[in-house]
Amino acid sequence: MRKKKSPVSIIVLMIFFILLLVPIYWMINTSFKTNTEIQRSMTWVPQKFTTKNYTSIFISKLWQRSFLQTLEYVVLNVAIVLIAAVPAAYTFSRWKFKGHQHLFFWLLTNRMAPGAAFLVPMFTLFSVIGLFDTILAVALAHCLFNLPLAIWILEGFMRGIPRAIDETAFIDGYGFMKFFGKIFLPLIKQGIAVTAFFCFMFSWVELLLSRTLTAVGTKPITVSLTRSLGAGGWDWGLIAAAGVLTMIPGAVVVYFVRNYMVKGFAMGRV
Secondary structure, eight states, X not given: OOOOOOHHHHHHHXXXXXXXXXXXXXXXXXXXXOHHHHHHOOOSSOSSOOOHHHHHHHHOHHHHHHHHHHHHHHHXXXXXXXXXXXXXXXXXXXXXXXXXXXXXXXXXXXXXXXXXXXXXXXXXXXXXXXXXXXXXXXXXXXXXXXXXXXXXXXXXXXXXXXXXXXXXXXXXXXXXXXXXXXXXXHHTHHHHHHHHHHHHHHXXXXXXXXXXXXXXXXXXXXXXXXXXXXXXXXXXHHHHHHHHHHHHHHHHHHHHHHHHHHHHHHHSOO
């Protein structure tokens, strides 16, 4: 029998969610204001409602290219990370080899390190091999942080699956690839969904590496947001509108993987 929540806990949760939603509401509110109104006074609703900020984004070739290029390297990064992380996590979860614990910890230290520590080496490396200012450069740079996190999350899911399933499948005549594709991967689809979500969100909002590794040919959306300074100062309405639009891909991803994420948070490390 489920225990009913007390009125106090419900009120606390409501206040918590309201505080979380206020910044989002304020950004949406600001996106429908003119710069004059934004700079003149603080209003909870636009006094002069305008869609000019959104129109400017939709007709701007720069913003359109930024959205598309950001989506391209984010999807590419998620694909590379999952292709590399799934077999690596399986290895860590099933086999013990010399130094595996040290290697696993070393992977996590890469995720803990600040991005600024890798700026100069990555800039030099990608410039030398001719990948500077390309979508692939940003996707590969984000792998440095997303891959350790992906291995750590997936290893937790795989460790929870009994090894007897592997042994039974091999006794029944399954080859490794057939077992892995038809039996094992469906068992960890929740973990894959959670991993893909975290990788997508980190890569979508990351600024430091994206700004350093791009110049003219590639313009990530996070970089374009920092270049909205004109002769009249910051175009706050335009920045707010772009911020609202950048939340949409994340919301779409959450909508499609929400069922897998609920099970994944309950089953895995996260």
